[in-house]
Amino acid sequence: MHQQSAPQPTPPFDAPAARKLRTALGMGPEHVAYGMRTSFGLPHVTPDLVVAWERGLATPGNGELIALAGVLWCSPGELIGAPRTLREHRIARGLPAEDVARGVGLELLAYVRMEEADEWRGSERQSTALAAVLDLSLEDLVTVTGREPKLAMMLRSAVTTRWQAYVRPVGKLLTLERRIVGHALRALHTEYQGRMVPTLSWGGGGPAGADADDAGRDFLERIVDRFWSTIRRDAERYGDG
Secondary structure, rough: OOOOOOOOOOOEEEEHHHHHHHHHHOOOOHHHHHHHHHHOOOOOOHHHHHHHOOOOOOOHHHHHHHHHHHHHHOOOHHHEEOOOOOOHHHHHHHOHHHHHHHHHHHOOOHHHHHHHOOOOOOOOHHHHHHHHHHOHHHHHHHHHHHHHHHHHHHHHOOOOOOOHHHHHHHHHHHHHHHHHHHHHHHHHHHHHHHOHHHHHHHHHHHHHHHHHHHHHHHHHHHHHOOOOOOHHHHHHOOOOO
C-alpha cells in the first residue's frame, strides 16, 4: 500500500527576514520566483506567491523553503523563526532526515516516526549524538527530547518548597553540574518567595494579596524560561560554559 501522506506542518516562517534578505540582494519578487522556477524546478512559484510569503499570507513548504534559501543565498535556518520541534531543528540546519538518522544511529523509518510524532525515544547516547548533529543547545535538547514538562514540574516544586532537595534530580535530568543547578534554583526560589511576600504579609486578602497571587502564577507558568535565563546569566557572570 503506497498512500500519499498528509503534508506535515512547515516550520515557523520568518516573513520579514525573507523580505529583508531579498531587498539586501537588490532582487524583486520576480527575480526570486524566476530563480526558484529555473534552478529548483518549481514552476508554480510566481512573484505573487513570493509576495504572499513575505506578507505572511502564505507559508512556503519544505521544498519551497529550501529553494527560497538557495535563491536568497542563505541557510534555511535564516528563514524560519526559532525552531522548537525535532523536525524544525533539522530543517533549520538544512539536513535531510537520512543524515540525522545516520548520525544518531537510528534506522531512517524509526527516526522519521519519532519526528512525525514529535516524540524522541532515543537512548542517552543517541540524544548526545542528536545534539551534536543538530548543534543543539542544552535548552533545545531538553525541549526536543521531551524533558521540558518534567523539568517544569521539578522547578515549580523547587521554588515553592525547599529548593535544596531538587538540586540533584534537576542536575541528573539535565546532566548539569550541581553547583550550576544550585545557583539557579536558589536564585529562582528567592525571587519567587519575594513575589509572594505580600500574600504572606497581608494574609492573601485585598489588592496586594491578589497582585502577589497573579505574579506568583505568572512566575510559575514561565518557570522553565526563567530557569534558562538564570543559567545563562550565571554563566556570563561566573564564566561557566
